[in-house]
Amino acid sequence: xxxxxxxxxxxxxxxxxxxxxxxxxxxxxxxxxxxxxxxxxxxxxxxxxxxxxxxxxxxxxxxxxxxxxxxxxxxxxxxxxxxxxxxxxxxxxxxxxxxxxxxxxxxxxxxxxxxxxxxxxxxxxxxxxxxxxxxxxxxxxxxxxxxxxxxxxxxxxxxxxxxxxxxxxxxxxxxxxxxxxxxxxxxxxxxxxxxxxxxxxxxxxxxxxxxxxxxxxxxxxxxxxxxxxxxxxxxxxxxxxxxxxxxxxxxxxxxxxxxxxxxxxxxxxxxxxxxxxxxxxxxxxxxxxxxxxxxxxxxxxxxxxxxxxxxxxxxxxxxxxxxxxxxxxxxxxxxxxxxxxxxxxxxxxxxxxxxxxxxxxxxxxxxxxxxxxxxx
Numbered sequence: 001x002x003x004x005x006x007x008x009x010x011x012x013x014x015x016x017x018x019x020x021x022x023x024x025x026x027x028x029x030x031x032x033x034x035x036x037x038x039x040x041x042x043x044x045x046x047x048x049x050x051x052x053x054x055x056x057x058x059x060x061x062x063x064x065x066x067x068x069x070x071x072x073x074x075x076x077x078x079x080x081x082x083x084x085x086x087x088x089x090x091x092x093x094x095x096x097x098x099x100x101x102x103x104x105x106x107x108x109x110x111x112x113x114x115x116x117x118x119x120x121x122x123x124x125x126x127x128x129x130x131x132x133x134x135x136x137x138x139x140x141x142x143x144x145x146x147x148x149x150x151x152x153x154x155x156x157x158x159x160x161x162x163x164x165x166x167x168x169x170x171x172x173x174x175x176x177x178x179x180x181x182x183x184x185x186x187x188x189x190x191x192x193x194x195x196x197x198x199x200x201x202x203x204x205x206x207x208x209x210x211x212x213x214x215x216x217x218x219x220x221x222x223x224x225x226x227x228x229x230x231x232x233x234x235x236x237x238x239x240x241x242x243x244x245x246x247x248x249x250x251x252x253x254x255x256x257x258x259x260x261x262x263x264x265x266x267x268x269x270x271x272x273x274x275x276x277x278x279x280x281x282x283x284x285x286x287x288x289x290x291x292x293x294x295x296x297x298x299x300x301x302x303x304x305x306x307x308x309x310x311x312x313x314x315x316x317x318x319x320x321x322x323x324x325x326x327x328x329x330x331x332x333x334x335x336x337x338x339x340x341x342x343x344x345x346x347x348x349x350x351x352x353x354x355x356x357x358x359x360x361x362x363x364x365x366x367x368x369x370x371x372x373x374x375x376x
Contacts, residue, residue: 006167013160018356020153021349027147027209028346030134035326035335035342037127046125048118050089050110057088057112062247062265064114065092069107072116079103080272081246081265085290088112091120098269141216148213151206158195158202165196184358191351194344201341208321218314230297230307231274239275240268243300246278253280253296256305260284260294268300276300291319291329 033040041047062081069078069092076094083090088111093103106120121128136143177189250262260282266272273279278298283290296308311319323329327338 006164009160009163013157013164014356016153016157016160017352020150020157021353023147023150024154025346025349026137027134027150028342028349030130031326032339032342033127033130034134035328035338037131037326038328039332040127044125044127046121046127048108050087050112050117053088053112059088059111060114062090062250063245065090065107065109065116066246068109068114068116069094069105072107073105076104078246078267079270080267083111083261083263084108089117098267099271101271144213144216148210151210151213154206155203155210158199158206161192161195162199165192168192184355187351187354187358191348191355194348194351198341198344198348202345205325208325211317211321212325214314215318218318222312222315226309226312227274230309231276234274234276237276240300243268243278244303248303249278249280249298249300252298252303252305253282253308256296256308257282257294260289263293277306291323292316293319 038047042049066078066081070076073094076096077098077100079093079095079098079100081090081092090109090111092107092109094105094107095103103122106122108117108120109115110117132138135147137147139146177186177193246265246267250265254260254262261284262280263283264272264281266279266281268277269275270279272281274297276299278300280296280298281293282296283293292311294308294310297306298304299306310316327334
């Protein structure tokens with residue numbers, strides 16, 4: 001590569017790295033506890049487990065839980081009913097309106113007895129603060145999109161770093177970290193070695209993080225396109241004020257897609273449904289298909305199936321990206337690996353910052369000469 005090309009790639013690497021390093025440190029540090037969010041929930045007591053019962057204990061009707069939630073908050077509307085991923089439990093979300101941006105209360109129920117297990121804390125606690133900082137920097141959708149832009153900046157920094165790594169390694173064996181000489185050279189060796197080793201993982205985590213930041217905009221695209229087409233026959237009709245049975249809607253959806261299980265029931269008028277339908281989201285029972293959802297639309301007045309279609313590729317990508325981003329699809333061993341890789345990424349970021357602070361305002365030409373001749 002010519003010196004001119006190296007200068008261009010160096011400038012790309014320098015400025016994209018500087019633009020995103022501090023934000024990435026925040027994301028890495030907040031991401032560490034989020035990897036263990038389920039375990040922390042149990043340890044802290046915010047996640048209360050259902051009592052032990054025989055594995056063949058039959059499940060009760062979801063409607064019993066909905067009625068109990070309505071008695072507890074008579075002024076609120078039921079927004080959704082959601083099934084726990086790994087426990088015999090359901091969550092009933094209540095809001096001031098059915099289409100509220102977030103619930104005011106979420107009650108967790110035993111799926112076998114319809115007994116309330118606990119009132120899940122909303123918008124409070126250290127884990128909520130950490131998640132809000134990680135997802136949107138306490139700034140809502142604009143903050144989420146900004147986090148996505150940080151991810152794009154980091155991808156550019158990684159690609160440019162890979163390009164610059166080859167000329168640097170021309171005269172050094174792979175993995176060399178020089179013990180003698182200037183301290184800055186050791187920082188540079190460590191930064192380059194960890195950076196190139198972590199490149200594949202960093203690209204995966206960055207790409208899935210960027211995809212996750214697009215959830216709300218892409219959900220809006222789905223509503224304006226495919227969901228609008230699915231509900232065209234009801235356009236102009238008044239919304240359903242008193243929907244029927246959520247359990248009946250779930251049973252109808254299960255009969256339509258018997259190879260999948262009910263994961264979520266959105267009430268008519270909610271963010272995940274239409275003014276005239278229950279939207280039942282079905283999921284598979286394997287490690288991979290349990291992350292994928294299939295919407296089944298049920299008429300809220302008659303309880304009949306009206307439509308069922310696979311989600312578009314961009315929403316499927318989001319569903320796959322979420323567990324991959326936090327490494328929570330492979331149990332505790334994978335979570336530990338994710339933590340170690342996260343810690344190594346923090347070292348990469350800190351070493352890069354240290355290199356920049358230690359170099360002062362050395363001209364770019366000198367830095368390119370260093371890349372070309374540091375190993376000589």
